[in-house]
Amino acid sequence: MNLGEIIKKIREQKGLLQKQVATELGIGYTNYNKMENGNREPSVKELQLLAKLFSMTTDQILNFEGQTPLEVTIEDKKDFEKINLNNQLEEEDKQTVFKIIDTMLTKKKFKDFFDKNVATL
Incomplete structure (x- = not known):
């Protein structure tokens, strides 16, 4: 999977629309669409904003294994x-x-x- 495909898969798993993500990144819908289609690489700043939006680290995005991490709660743990x-x-x-x-x-x-x-x- 290339980075655009990874970003698309995470966005879909998070239930976000392309327009929503583009707005959060401060870029136009067309530029964001190019990113998901692999025609444009995200900048470091955009990757950091994506990580924040997705509640992930940049490393988790770059080394994505197919499922977004589940929220971890420790209250009920031993x-x-x-x-x-x-x-x-x-x-x-x-x-x-x-x-x-x-x-x-x-x-x-x-x-x-x-x-x-x-x-x-």
């Missing part, structure tokens, strides 16, 4: 599955998750300390 999902993130994203957890733990410790010491006054 703890070990949540950790495994976190391990699949890129290093920068992992660090962001850990910073959020650190912040929440610090707030909890401060609240516990405050509750314990104010209660004794």
Whole structure:
């Protein structure tokens, strides 16, 4: 499959019209149609906008395997599955998750300390 065919397949799986995607990319319908037909390659910026629109990474688009990824939710997963999902993130994203957890733990410790010491006054 060439890149145009991949973009078309993803667009169709997402239930989007060519006109909608063209508008999001800030290009005319004709230019977008040429892209899907393989007569025009998307620019890097357009590829980034497509990734954002499709809720995918550019790498997922370029290495598309036939199905768009399903939305991942972790609320109903067991703890070990949540950790495994976190391990699949890129290093920068992992660090962001850990910073959020650190912040929440610090707030909890401060609240516990405050509750314990104010209660004794």
